[in-house]
């Protein structure tokens with residue numbers, strides 16, 4: 001068995017950002033127009049009036065202040081309220097591929113590697129743009145990587161699950177290095193007309209180079225001490241979009257064909273599961289909670305992360321112990337914890353232990369214990 005390391009991380013951040021103020025103004029314009037258009041039906045009690053959203057609620061309930069997006073104008077247009085992403089011809093690289101390649105180039109550069117050093121590509125993300133061919137194979141072609149590529153979807157936990165598969169391949173000698181990329185266009189599956197969730201998501205792509213330790217040369221290496229994954233079925237985060245919609249004569253644009261959640265139930269169910277999984281994983285690895293210098297947690301909700309770390313440490317975390325990126329990125333699904341790792345690693349001394357952890361739909365939870373080399 002070979003030792004596997006993460007030898008480089010990469011990030012692609014879209015060019016546009018939407019503040020809570022801009023998002024709420026667009027949402028409330030839509031609400032006022034809806035209520036005016038349906039005034040008579042609302043007065044007769046046949047239609048429920050819609051309620052306005054609020055910047056103060058969003059920040060207090062989630063910690064989110066803004067989000068990066070691949071398209072701003074389409075989302076903020078109160079008559080559209082979804083990103084505008086024109087279809088591309090089959091001869092052009094797709095938008096997921098393009099984002100993945102940008103993040104991958106950043107990771108390759110930081111790992112001091114080129115396409116020739118990589119033997120496999122895993123695209124691990126929540127929303128894949130087509131059934132086939134796999135986006136990973138397109139990324140492979142765009143970067144000029146030989147070997148294999150395949151796609152994986154474990155919703156918000158796609159990156160940690162992908163990391164385990166990549167680490168296994170490297171440990172078993174099936175690949176010298178594997179590129180794991182997480183291109184997330186979460187705004188395309190978000191219902192911007194739903195007050196409960198219209199503020200939740202943003203877009204981004206991340207990349208990880210998982211490499212054999214004896215071959216790695218980069219100055220930024222993390223040994224993968226172990227991975228532990230858990231899934232438990234739940235309908236509390238769900239999206240019914242899929243290829244069977246057509247055969248069911250279903251409305252492909254109905255609300256359930258977008259992201260839907262019972263946020264409060266998710267919060268209550270998932271926090272204890274994450275804290276227990278991380279604690280058990282540390283214990284099995286011969287480490288104590290006090291040995292961990294950093295938690296790069298999934299970035300969905302600030303209050304969730306504070307609670308998880310409080311459960312683990314028995315006290316409130318210092319900001320540097322569980323860095324936050326969701327204030328400016330919002331929830332970028334599987335990319336979130338990797339963005340935190342990417343942005344908050346350089347200050348750690350050699351030998352420092354950190355935990356990368358994801359949680360989300362499935363439910364799915366991943367814990368990856370890393371030690372800086």
Ligand SMILES: CC(C)(COP(=O)(O)OP(=O)(O)OC[C@H]1O[C@@H](n2cnc3c(N)ncnc32)[C@H](O)[C@@H]1OP(=O)(O)O)[C@@H](O)C(=O)NCCC(=O)NCCS
Pocket residue numbers: 052053054057058061062156195196197237261262263264265266267300301304331333359360361
């Ligand atoms: C989604 C989430 C931020 C909502 O926060 P919450 O505190 O649970 O809020 P609730 O949905 O219970 O709503 C509380 C109140 O605010 C209101 N509210 C909801 N959205 C609002 C908005 N945009 N603006 C103003 N008020 C709003 C609700 O109507 C409710 O009012 P009521 O008390 O009069 O009924 C939170 O539950 C969450 O993040 N959960 C975890 C979700 C998660 O991690 N999902 C993973 C996704 S991959």
